[in-house]
Amino acid sequence: MGEVAEFPVDDEEAGRAERIEALRRRIAAVPARGEVQSVARGRVEAPSDRILPVPAPLAELLPQGGLVRGSVVSVSGATSLLLGMLASVTASGGYAAVIGQRRLGLLAAAEMGARLHRLAVIPDPGPDPVEIAAVLLDGIDLVVLGLGGASVPPSRARAVAARARSKQSVLVVTDGRWEGAHVRLEARVDGYRGVDGPGRDRLCATRLSVRAHGRAFPPRATRVEVCAGRSAVEWASEERNRLEDGHFRKAVR
Structure with a gap:
Protein backbone atom coordinates (compact mmCIF):
# COMPACT_ATOMS: atom_id res chain seq x y z
CA MET A 1 0.00 0.00 0.00
CA GLY A 2 1.39 3.40 -0.94
CA GLU A 3 2.22 6.03 1.60
CA VAL A 4 -0.10 8.97 2.14
CA ALA A 5 1.50 12.39 2.07
CA GLU A 6 0.55 14.24 5.25
CA PHE A 7 1.07 17.99 5.43
CA PRO A 8 1.88 19.08 9.03
CA VAL A 9 0.30 22.53 8.84
CA ASP A 10 -0.82 22.58 12.47
CA ASP A 11 2.62 23.30 13.99
CA GLU A 12 2.05 26.08 16.53
CA GLU A 13 5.56 27.44 16.09
CA ALA A 14 5.13 27.94 12.35
CA GLY A 15 3.57 31.20 11.29
CA ARG A 16 0.65 31.39 8.91
CA ALA A 17 2.82 32.62 6.04
CA GLU A 18 5.36 29.84 6.60
CA ARG A 19 2.64 27.16 6.54
CA ILE A 20 1.20 28.49 3.31
CA GLU A 21 4.65 28.69 1.72
CA ALA A 22 5.39 25.10 2.78
CA LEU A 23 2.20 23.96 1.05
CA ARG A 24 3.12 25.81 -2.12
CA ARG A 25 6.55 24.18 -2.19
CA ARG A 26 4.99 20.74 -1.83
CA ILE A 27 2.47 21.47 -4.58
CA ALA A 28 5.32 22.55 -6.86
CA ALA A 29 6.75 19.04 -6.53
CA VAL A 30 3.54 17.45 -7.84
CA PRO A 31 3.75 16.45 -11.54
CA ALA A 32 1.87 18.58 -14.04
CA ARG A 33 -1.89 18.26 -13.70
CA GLY A 34 -3.39 15.32 -15.54
CA GLU A 35 -0.07 13.81 -16.64
CA VAL A 36 0.75 10.24 -15.66
CA GLN A 37 4.00 8.63 -16.70
CA SER A 38 3.35 5.18 -18.13
CA VAL A 39 6.44 3.06 -17.44
CA ALA A 40 5.19 0.07 -19.38
CA ARG A 41 4.34 2.02 -22.51
CA GLY A 42 7.00 4.71 -22.17
CA ARG A 43 4.64 7.59 -22.87
CA VAL A 44 2.56 10.17 -21.07
CA GLU A 45 -1.16 9.50 -20.81
CA ALA A 46 -3.64 12.30 -20.12
CA PRO A 47 -7.11 11.75 -18.64
CA SER A 48 -10.11 13.80 -19.77
CA ASP A 49 -9.39 17.52 -19.93
CA ARG A 50 -12.72 18.58 -18.49
CA ILE A 51 -14.08 15.77 -16.33
CA LEU A 52 -12.80 13.96 -13.23
CA PRO A 53 -14.07 10.37 -13.04
CA VAL A 54 -16.43 8.98 -10.40
CA PRO A 55 -17.69 5.41 -9.78
CA ALA A 56 -19.85 4.27 -12.70
CA PRO A 57 -23.23 4.30 -10.85
CA LEU A 58 -22.57 7.92 -9.79
CA ALA A 59 -21.57 8.89 -13.32
CA GLU A 60 -25.07 7.96 -14.45
CA LEU A 61 -26.50 10.62 -12.13
CA LEU A 62 -24.32 13.48 -13.36
CA PRO A 63 -25.05 15.26 -16.68
CA GLN A 64 -21.38 15.22 -17.72
CA GLY A 65 -20.71 11.73 -16.39
CA GLY A 66 -18.29 12.96 -13.74
CA LEU A 67 -17.07 16.01 -11.82
CA VAL A 68 -16.58 19.03 -14.05
CA ARG A 69 -13.26 20.79 -13.55
CA GLY A 70 -13.66 24.25 -12.09
CA SER A 71 -16.78 23.37 -10.10
CA VAL A 72 -17.72 23.14 -6.42
CA VAL A 73 -19.53 20.01 -5.24
CA SER A 74 -21.30 19.64 -1.89
CA VAL A 75 -21.38 16.10 -0.46
CA SER A 76 -23.34 14.89 2.55
CA GLY A 77 -24.27 11.59 4.13
CA ALA A 78 -22.43 8.28 3.79
CA THR A 79 -18.65 8.67 3.53
CA SER A 80 -18.51 5.95 0.85
CA LEU A 81 -19.35 8.73 -1.59
CA LEU A 82 -16.14 10.62 -0.79
CA LEU A 83 -14.05 7.45 -0.76
CA GLY A 84 -15.35 6.45 -4.18
CA MET A 85 -14.44 9.85 -5.62
CA LEU A 86 -10.94 9.74 -4.18
CA ALA A 87 -10.43 6.22 -5.51
CA SER A 88 -11.65 7.07 -9.02
CA VAL A 89 -9.59 10.27 -9.36
CA THR A 90 -6.30 8.89 -8.04
CA ALA A 91 -6.68 5.58 -9.88
CA SER A 92 -7.06 7.51 -13.14
CA GLY A 93 -3.80 9.38 -12.54
CA GLY A 94 -5.08 12.50 -10.80
CA TYR A 95 -4.00 13.97 -7.47
CA ALA A 96 -6.28 14.61 -4.51
CA ALA A 97 -6.09 16.26 -1.09
CA VAL A 98 -8.26 15.78 1.98
CA ILE A 99 -8.51 18.58 4.55
CA GLY A 100 -9.98 18.29 8.04
CA GLN A 101 -11.31 14.73 7.75
CA ARG A 102 -9.66 12.87 10.63
CA ARG A 103 -11.96 9.85 10.47
CA LEU A 104 -11.99 9.28 6.75
CA GLY A 105 -11.12 5.62 6.17
CA LEU A 106 -8.08 5.60 3.90
CA LEU A 107 -7.91 1.81 4.08
CA ALA A 108 -11.42 1.67 2.64
CA ALA A 109 -10.36 4.11 -0.09
CA ALA A 110 -7.39 1.88 -0.94
CA GLU A 111 -9.70 -1.13 -1.11
CA MET A 112 -11.78 0.78 -3.68
CA GLY A 113 -8.65 1.28 -5.76
CA ALA A 114 -7.28 4.62 -4.50
CA ARG A 115 -3.58 5.27 -5.14
CA LEU A 116 -2.47 6.61 -1.78
CA HIS A 117 0.79 8.05 -3.10
CA ARG A 118 -1.35 10.51 -5.08
CA LEU A 119 -3.30 11.56 -1.99
CA ALA A 120 -2.31 14.32 0.45
CA VAL A 121 -3.98 14.38 3.88
CA ILE A 122 -4.20 17.39 6.21
CA PRO A 123 -6.11 16.16 9.27
CA ASP A 124 -5.49 19.34 11.32
CA PRO A 125 -5.54 22.35 8.97
CA GLY A 126 -5.57 24.94 11.77
CA PRO A 127 -8.07 27.76 12.26
CA ASP A 128 -8.64 28.48 8.56
CA PRO A 129 -9.14 25.28 6.51
CA VAL A 130 -10.76 27.26 3.69
CA GLU A 131 -7.50 29.10 3.03
CA ILE A 132 -5.59 25.82 2.95
CA ALA A 133 -8.09 24.51 0.40
CA ALA A 134 -7.69 27.64 -1.72
CA VAL A 135 -3.92 27.11 -1.84
CA LEU A 136 -4.22 23.42 -2.73
CA LEU A 137 -6.54 24.19 -5.64
CA ASP A 138 -3.42 25.40 -7.42
CA GLY A 139 -2.00 22.07 -8.55
CA ILE A 140 -4.36 19.43 -7.10
CA ASP A 141 -7.16 17.93 -9.22
CA LEU A 142 -9.61 17.16 -6.39
CA VAL A 143 -9.63 18.95 -3.02
CA VAL A 144 -11.96 17.62 -0.30
CA LEU A 145 -12.66 20.22 2.40
CA GLY A 146 -14.24 19.19 5.70
CA LEU A 147 -15.77 22.26 7.29
CA GLY A 148 -16.36 20.74 10.72
CA GLY A 149 -19.87 22.18 10.93
CA ALA A 150 -18.83 25.70 9.97
CA SER A 151 -20.73 27.99 7.62
CA VAL A 152 -18.66 29.79 4.98
CA PRO A 153 -19.79 33.36 4.19
CA PRO A 154 -21.19 33.64 0.64
CA SER A 155 -18.64 36.27 -0.38
CA ARG A 156 -15.74 34.02 0.57
CA ALA A 157 -17.38 30.97 -1.00
CA ARG A 158 -17.65 32.88 -4.27
CA ALA A 159 -13.98 33.88 -4.11
CA VAL A 160 -12.82 30.30 -3.56
CA ALA A 161 -15.18 29.02 -6.26
CA ALA A 162 -13.63 31.53 -8.67
CA ARG A 163 -10.19 30.18 -7.78
CA ALA A 164 -11.32 26.60 -8.42
CA ARG A 165 -12.66 27.72 -11.79
CA SER A 166 -9.44 29.52 -12.76
CA LYS A 167 -7.25 26.60 -11.65
CA GLN A 168 -9.57 23.99 -13.22
CA SER A 169 -9.73 21.95 -10.02
CA VAL A 170 -12.75 20.44 -8.29
CA LEU A 171 -13.53 21.47 -4.71
CA VAL A 172 -15.68 19.06 -2.70
CA VAL A 173 -17.10 20.52 0.52
CA THR A 174 -18.65 18.50 3.31
CA ASP A 175 -19.71 18.75 6.96
CA GLY A 176 -20.78 22.37 6.77
CA ARG A 177 -22.69 25.07 4.92
CA TRP A 178 -21.47 26.33 1.55
CA GLU A 179 -23.77 28.42 -0.61
CA GLY A 180 -23.62 28.26 -4.39
CA ALA A 181 -22.32 24.74 -5.00
CA HIS A 182 -22.75 23.66 -8.62
CA VAL A 183 -23.72 20.10 -7.67
CA ARG A 184 -25.05 18.59 -4.45
CA LEU A 185 -24.73 14.87 -3.73
Missing part, protein backbone atom coordinates in the same frame (compact mmCIF):
# COMPACT_ATOMS: atom_id res chain seq x y z
CA GLU A 186 -26.44 13.15 -0.82
CA ALA A 187 -25.98 9.51 0.15
CA ARG A 188 -27.94 7.47 2.68
CA VAL A 189 -27.24 3.91 3.82
CA ASP A 190 -30.33 1.79 3.13
CA GLY A 191 -29.12 -1.63 4.16
CA TYR A 192 -26.39 -4.23 4.47
CA ARG A 193 -25.73 -7.75 3.29
CA GLY A 194 -23.69 -10.39 5.11
CA VAL A 195 -23.94 -9.13 8.69
CA ASP A 196 -25.93 -11.97 10.28
CA GLY A 197 -27.14 -15.49 9.65
CA PRO A 198 -25.17 -18.67 8.86
CA GLY A 199 -21.93 -17.89 7.08
CA ARG A 200 -22.60 -14.16 7.16
CA ASP A 201 -20.08 -13.02 9.73
CA ARG A 202 -18.67 -10.19 7.63
CA LEU A 203 -20.09 -7.23 5.75
CA CYS A 204 -20.33 -8.14 2.05
CA ALA A 205 -22.22 -5.17 0.65
CA THR A 206 -23.75 -1.84 1.60
CA ARG A 207 -26.75 -0.46 -0.25
CA LEU A 208 -26.87 3.32 -0.70
CA SER A 209 -29.56 5.69 -1.89
CA VAL A 210 -27.85 8.55 -3.73
CA ARG A 211 -29.47 11.80 -4.81
CA ALA A 212 -27.94 14.45 -7.05
CA HIS A 213 -29.18 17.90 -7.98
CA GLY A 214 -27.55 21.03 -9.28
CA ARG A 215 -27.86 24.37 -10.97
CA ALA A 216 -28.19 22.93 -14.45
CA PHE A 217 -30.22 19.76 -13.89
CA PRO A 218 -33.22 18.58 -11.84
CA PRO A 219 -32.91 16.13 -8.93
CA ARG A 220 -31.96 12.58 -9.84
CA ALA A 221 -31.75 9.54 -7.58
CA THR A 222 -30.49 5.98 -7.74
CA ARG A 223 -29.58 3.03 -5.56
CA VAL A 224 -26.12 1.56 -5.65
CA GLU A 225 -24.32 -1.27 -3.91
CA VAL A 226 -20.79 -1.03 -2.60
CA CYS A 227 -19.71 -4.67 -2.72
CA ALA A 228 -16.69 -6.64 -1.56
CA GLY A 229 -15.33 -8.19 -4.75
CA ARG A 230 -12.62 -10.80 -5.13
CA SER A 231 -9.75 -8.31 -5.17
CA ALA A 232 -11.31 -4.93 -4.43
CA VAL A 233 -14.41 -3.10 -3.24
CA GLU A 234 -16.63 -2.43 -6.24
CA TRP A 235 -19.52 -0.10 -7.04
CA ALA A 236 -22.54 -1.55 -8.83
CA SER A 237 -25.90 -0.12 -9.78
CA GLU A 238 -28.91 -1.87 -8.29
CA GLU A 239 -30.05 -2.64 -11.83
CA ARG A 240 -26.86 -4.60 -12.50
CA ASN A 241 -26.61 -6.36 -9.20
CA ARG A 242 -30.17 -6.66 -7.98
CA LEU A 243 -30.72 -8.73 -4.85
CA GLU A 244 -33.87 -9.81 -3.10
CA ASP A 245 -34.79 -7.55 -0.19
CA GLY A 246 -34.44 -10.47 2.17
CA HIS A 247 -30.72 -10.57 1.49
CA PHE A 248 -30.32 -7.13 2.97
CA ARG A 249 -30.62 -6.00 6.52
CA LYS A 250 -32.19 -2.56 6.64
CA ALA A 251 -30.23 0.25 8.26
CA VAL A 252 -31.57 1.37 11.62
CA ARG A 253 -32.52 5.07 11.57
Whole structure:
Protein backbone atom coordinates (compact mmCIF):
# COMPACT_ATOMS: atom_id res chain seq x y z
CA MET A 1 0.00 0.00 0.00
CA GLY A 2 1.39 3.40 -0.94
CA GLU A 3 2.22 6.03 1.60
CA VAL A 4 -0.10 8.97 2.14
CA ALA A 5 1.50 12.39 2.07
CA GLU A 6 0.55 14.24 5.25
CA PHE A 7 1.07 17.99 5.43
CA PRO A 8 1.88 19.08 9.03
CA VAL A 9 0.30 22.53 8.84
CA ASP A 10 -0.82 22.58 12.47
CA ASP A 11 2.62 23.30 13.99
CA GLU A 12 2.05 26.08 16.53
CA GLU A 13 5.56 27.44 16.09
CA ALA A 14 5.13 27.94 12.35
CA GLY A 15 3.57 31.20 11.29
CA ARG A 16 0.65 31.39 8.91
CA ALA A 17 2.82 32.62 6.04
CA GLU A 18 5.36 29.84 6.60
CA ARG A 19 2.64 27.16 6.54
CA ILE A 20 1.20 28.49 3.31
CA GLU A 21 4.65 28.69 1.72
CA ALA A 22 5.39 25.10 2.78
CA LEU A 23 2.20 23.96 1.05
CA ARG A 24 3.12 25.81 -2.12
CA ARG A 25 6.55 24.18 -2.19
CA ARG A 26 4.99 20.74 -1.83
CA ILE A 27 2.47 21.47 -4.58
CA ALA A 28 5.32 22.55 -6.86
CA ALA A 29 6.75 19.04 -6.53
CA VAL A 30 3.54 17.45 -7.84
CA PRO A 31 3.75 16.45 -11.54
CA ALA A 32 1.87 18.58 -14.04
CA ARG A 33 -1.89 18.26 -13.70
CA GLY A 34 -3.39 15.32 -15.54
CA GLU A 35 -0.07 13.81 -16.64
CA VAL A 36 0.75 10.24 -15.66
CA GLN A 37 4.00 8.63 -16.70
CA SER A 38 3.35 5.18 -18.13
CA VAL A 39 6.44 3.06 -17.44
CA ALA A 40 5.19 0.07 -19.38
CA ARG A 41 4.34 2.02 -22.51
CA GLY A 42 7.00 4.71 -22.17
CA ARG A 43 4.64 7.59 -22.87
CA VAL A 44 2.56 10.17 -21.07
CA GLU A 45 -1.16 9.50 -20.81
CA ALA A 46 -3.64 12.30 -20.12
CA PRO A 47 -7.11 11.75 -18.64
CA SER A 48 -10.11 13.80 -19.77
CA ASP A 49 -9.39 17.52 -19.93
CA ARG A 50 -12.72 18.58 -18.49
CA ILE A 51 -14.08 15.77 -16.33
CA LEU A 52 -12.80 13.96 -13.23
CA PRO A 53 -14.07 10.37 -13.04
CA VAL A 54 -16.43 8.98 -10.40
CA PRO A 55 -17.69 5.41 -9.78
CA ALA A 56 -19.85 4.27 -12.70
CA PRO A 57 -23.23 4.30 -10.85
CA LEU A 58 -22.57 7.92 -9.79
CA ALA A 59 -21.57 8.89 -13.32
CA GLU A 60 -25.07 7.96 -14.45
CA LEU A 61 -26.50 10.62 -12.13
CA LEU A 62 -24.32 13.48 -13.36
CA PRO A 63 -25.05 15.26 -16.68
CA GLN A 64 -21.38 15.22 -17.72
CA GLY A 65 -20.71 11.73 -16.39
CA GLY A 66 -18.29 12.96 -13.74
CA LEU A 67 -17.07 16.01 -11.82
CA VAL A 68 -16.58 19.03 -14.05
CA ARG A 69 -13.26 20.79 -13.55
CA GLY A 70 -13.66 24.25 -12.09
CA SER A 71 -16.78 23.37 -10.10
CA VAL A 72 -17.72 23.14 -6.42
CA VAL A 73 -19.53 20.01 -5.24
CA SER A 74 -21.30 19.64 -1.89
CA VAL A 75 -21.38 16.10 -0.46
CA SER A 76 -23.34 14.89 2.55
CA GLY A 77 -24.27 11.59 4.13
CA ALA A 78 -22.43 8.28 3.79
CA THR A 79 -18.65 8.67 3.53
CA SER A 80 -18.51 5.95 0.85
CA LEU A 81 -19.35 8.73 -1.59
CA LEU A 82 -16.14 10.62 -0.79
CA LEU A 83 -14.05 7.45 -0.76
CA GLY A 84 -15.35 6.45 -4.18
CA MET A 85 -14.44 9.85 -5.62
CA LEU A 86 -10.94 9.74 -4.18
CA ALA A 87 -10.43 6.22 -5.51
CA SER A 88 -11.65 7.07 -9.02
CA VAL A 89 -9.59 10.27 -9.36
CA THR A 90 -6.30 8.89 -8.04
CA ALA A 91 -6.68 5.58 -9.88
CA SER A 92 -7.06 7.51 -13.14
CA GLY A 93 -3.80 9.38 -12.54
CA GLY A 94 -5.08 12.50 -10.80
CA TYR A 95 -4.00 13.97 -7.47
CA ALA A 96 -6.28 14.61 -4.51
CA ALA A 97 -6.09 16.26 -1.09
CA VAL A 98 -8.26 15.78 1.98
CA ILE A 99 -8.51 18.58 4.55
CA GLY A 100 -9.98 18.29 8.04
CA GLN A 101 -11.31 14.73 7.75
CA ARG A 102 -9.66 12.87 10.63
CA ARG A 103 -11.96 9.85 10.47
CA LEU A 104 -11.99 9.28 6.75
CA GLY A 105 -11.12 5.62 6.17
CA LEU A 106 -8.08 5.60 3.90
CA LEU A 107 -7.91 1.81 4.08
CA ALA A 108 -11.42 1.67 2.64
CA ALA A 109 -10.36 4.11 -0.09
CA ALA A 110 -7.39 1.88 -0.94
CA GLU A 111 -9.70 -1.13 -1.11
CA MET A 112 -11.78 0.78 -3.68
CA GLY A 113 -8.65 1.28 -5.76
CA ALA A 114 -7.28 4.62 -4.50
CA ARG A 115 -3.58 5.27 -5.14
CA LEU A 116 -2.47 6.61 -1.78
CA HIS A 117 0.79 8.05 -3.10
CA ARG A 118 -1.35 10.51 -5.08
CA LEU A 119 -3.30 11.56 -1.99
CA ALA A 120 -2.31 14.32 0.45
CA VAL A 121 -3.98 14.38 3.88
CA ILE A 122 -4.20 17.39 6.21
CA PRO A 123 -6.11 16.16 9.27
CA ASP A 124 -5.49 19.34 11.32
CA PRO A 125 -5.54 22.35 8.97
CA GLY A 126 -5.57 24.94 11.77
CA PRO A 127 -8.07 27.76 12.26
CA ASP A 128 -8.64 28.48 8.56
CA PRO A 129 -9.14 25.28 6.51
CA VAL A 130 -10.76 27.26 3.69
CA GLU A 131 -7.50 29.10 3.03
CA ILE A 132 -5.59 25.82 2.95
CA ALA A 133 -8.09 24.51 0.40
CA ALA A 134 -7.69 27.64 -1.72
CA VAL A 135 -3.92 27.11 -1.84
CA LEU A 136 -4.22 23.42 -2.73
CA LEU A 137 -6.54 24.19 -5.64
CA ASP A 138 -3.42 25.40 -7.42
CA GLY A 139 -2.00 22.07 -8.55
CA ILE A 140 -4.36 19.43 -7.10
CA ASP A 141 -7.16 17.93 -9.22
CA LEU A 142 -9.61 17.16 -6.39
CA VAL A 143 -9.63 18.95 -3.02
CA VAL A 144 -11.96 17.62 -0.30
CA LEU A 145 -12.66 20.22 2.40
CA GLY A 146 -14.24 19.19 5.70
CA LEU A 147 -15.77 22.26 7.29
CA GLY A 148 -16.36 20.74 10.72
CA GLY A 149 -19.87 22.18 10.93
CA ALA A 150 -18.83 25.70 9.97
CA SER A 151 -20.73 27.99 7.62
CA VAL A 152 -18.66 29.79 4.98
CA PRO A 153 -19.79 33.36 4.19
CA PRO A 154 -21.19 33.64 0.64
CA SER A 155 -18.64 36.27 -0.38
CA ARG A 156 -15.74 34.02 0.57
CA ALA A 157 -17.38 30.97 -1.00
CA ARG A 158 -17.65 32.88 -4.27
CA ALA A 159 -13.98 33.88 -4.11
CA VAL A 160 -12.82 30.30 -3.56
CA ALA A 161 -15.18 29.02 -6.26
CA ALA A 162 -13.63 31.53 -8.67
CA ARG A 163 -10.19 30.18 -7.78
CA ALA A 164 -11.32 26.60 -8.42
CA ARG A 165 -12.66 27.72 -11.79
CA SER A 166 -9.44 29.52 -12.76
CA LYS A 167 -7.25 26.60 -11.65
CA GLN A 168 -9.57 23.99 -13.22
CA SER A 169 -9.73 21.95 -10.02
CA VAL A 170 -12.75 20.44 -8.29
CA LEU A 171 -13.53 21.47 -4.71
CA VAL A 172 -15.68 19.06 -2.70
CA VAL A 173 -17.10 20.52 0.52
CA THR A 174 -18.65 18.50 3.31
CA ASP A 175 -19.71 18.75 6.96
CA GLY A 176 -20.78 22.37 6.77
CA ARG A 177 -22.69 25.07 4.92
CA TRP A 178 -21.47 26.33 1.55
CA GLU A 179 -23.77 28.42 -0.61
CA GLY A 180 -23.62 28.26 -4.39
CA ALA A 181 -22.32 24.74 -5.00
CA HIS A 182 -22.75 23.66 -8.62
CA VAL A 183 -23.72 20.10 -7.67
CA ARG A 184 -25.05 18.59 -4.45
CA LEU A 185 -24.73 14.87 -3.73
CA GLU A 186 -26.44 13.15 -0.82
CA ALA A 187 -25.98 9.51 0.15
CA ARG A 188 -27.94 7.47 2.68
CA VAL A 189 -27.24 3.91 3.82
CA ASP A 190 -30.33 1.79 3.13
CA GLY A 191 -29.12 -1.63 4.16
CA TYR A 192 -26.39 -4.23 4.47
CA ARG A 193 -25.73 -7.75 3.29
CA GLY A 194 -23.69 -10.39 5.11
CA VAL A 195 -23.94 -9.13 8.69
CA ASP A 196 -25.93 -11.97 10.28
CA GLY A 197 -27.14 -15.49 9.65
CA PRO A 198 -25.17 -18.67 8.86
CA GLY A 199 -21.93 -17.89 7.08
CA ARG A 200 -22.60 -14.16 7.16
CA ASP A 201 -20.08 -13.02 9.73
CA ARG A 202 -18.67 -10.19 7.63
CA LEU A 203 -20.09 -7.23 5.75
CA CYS A 204 -20.33 -8.14 2.05
CA ALA A 205 -22.22 -5.17 0.65
CA THR A 206 -23.75 -1.84 1.60
CA ARG A 207 -26.75 -0.46 -0.25
CA LEU A 208 -26.87 3.32 -0.70
CA SER A 209 -29.56 5.69 -1.89
CA VAL A 210 -27.85 8.55 -3.73
CA ARG A 211 -29.47 11.80 -4.81
CA ALA A 212 -27.94 14.45 -7.05
CA HIS A 213 -29.18 17.90 -7.98
CA GLY A 214 -27.55 21.03 -9.28
CA ARG A 215 -27.86 24.37 -10.97
CA ALA A 216 -28.19 22.93 -14.45
CA PHE A 217 -30.22 19.76 -13.89
CA PRO A 218 -33.22 18.58 -11.84
CA PRO A 219 -32.91 16.13 -8.93
CA ARG A 220 -31.96 12.58 -9.84
CA ALA A 221 -31.75 9.54 -7.58
CA THR A 222 -30.49 5.98 -7.74
CA ARG A 223 -29.58 3.03 -5.56
CA VAL A 224 -26.12 1.56 -5.65
CA GLU A 225 -24.32 -1.27 -3.91
CA VAL A 226 -20.79 -1.03 -2.60
CA CYS A 227 -19.71 -4.67 -2.72
CA ALA A 228 -16.69 -6.64 -1.56
CA GLY A 229 -15.33 -8.19 -4.75
CA ARG A 230 -12.62 -10.80 -5.13
CA SER A 231 -9.75 -8.31 -5.17
CA ALA A 232 -11.31 -4.93 -4.43
CA VAL A 233 -14.41 -3.10 -3.24
CA GLU A 234 -16.63 -2.43 -6.24
CA TRP A 235 -19.52 -0.10 -7.04
CA ALA A 236 -22.54 -1.55 -8.83
CA SER A 237 -25.90 -0.12 -9.78
CA GLU A 238 -28.91 -1.87 -8.29
CA GLU A 239 -30.05 -2.64 -11.83
CA ARG A 240 -26.86 -4.60 -12.50
CA ASN A 241 -26.61 -6.36 -9.20
CA ARG A 242 -30.17 -6.66 -7.98
CA LEU A 243 -30.72 -8.73 -4.85
CA GLU A 244 -33.87 -9.81 -3.10
CA ASP A 245 -34.79 -7.55 -0.19
CA GLY A 246 -34.44 -10.47 2.17
CA HIS A 247 -30.72 -10.57 1.49
CA PHE A 248 -30.32 -7.13 2.97
CA ARG A 249 -30.62 -6.00 6.52
CA LYS A 250 -32.19 -2.56 6.64
CA ALA A 251 -30.23 0.25 8.26
CA VAL A 252 -31.57 1.37 11.62
CA ARG A 253 -32.52 5.07 11.57
